Amino acid sequence: MKRFSKPIHLPELIKGPKRDSSLALINVVFLLLVFLLVSGTLRPPMPNEFDWAETTSDNGGGTLQGSLVLDRTGGIWLGAERLSDPEIDKLLADLAAGGGKLSLQVDRRAQMSSVSAVAKRAKESGLKTLSLITVEAAGQ
Template identity: 55%
Template sequence: MKRYTKPIHLQELIPHRRADSSLALINVVFLLLLFLVVSGTLRPPLPDGFDWAETTQGEGASSIQGGLVLTLDGGVWVDGSRVEREELNKYLAEAARSSDRLTVQVDKRARMEFVAALAKQARSSGLTALTLVTVQADGP
């Protein structure tokens, strides 16, 4: 029986400099900051004192991007700023050109007359589907 041998060369271990642990911490802080900046700009702020309408049943999903906010006093907000009636008509006309749906975030203290007036105005602009965004109530 024939034996084959091969020389093995082991590399010399060179002591490495210990990794600085603060670099990982800096990365985590930077990613957290980046997340907070992005998440803060995705949705325009709601008006002061806005209180979400609640629902106890039903399912659905809707995007609030490009939607309206209906406040307690019947004011309508778009992208974080209040709009007047003429501006609202222009906005609804543009929204009707791109889609037949509109999303509205409703304050739970808003009077039904304001919701009905906004729905009527949206319908006259050519929008056929109106989605009211609410939050799930805690329970019956």
């Protein structure tokens, strides 16, 4: 009995280019940048020299997003823009039509007459709820 043998040639595996691990690092840095940009815009901007009013009671339900800011001079701000009287009246009318809730961030140096004037305007426009947003007093 005769045997025949035939050599088998296995091709060598050709290694491709090394995988660059900098792509994963670029992805992480990009995601971190997006996170920082988003988290920096979550809190609305405040007028210059705004100082929060303090409270000792915690039973409110206002939100910072979309809230108005009452500064020490009695001016009303939405974000970084001071509103005129017609703009305030239009905004209050829109809020009254959309559910009737308003949150107001109050400066500690604002006069009570300014706060009551805003409350009166809100009531006249048909708002059902006015929440004053303050910070908790230290040591209370």
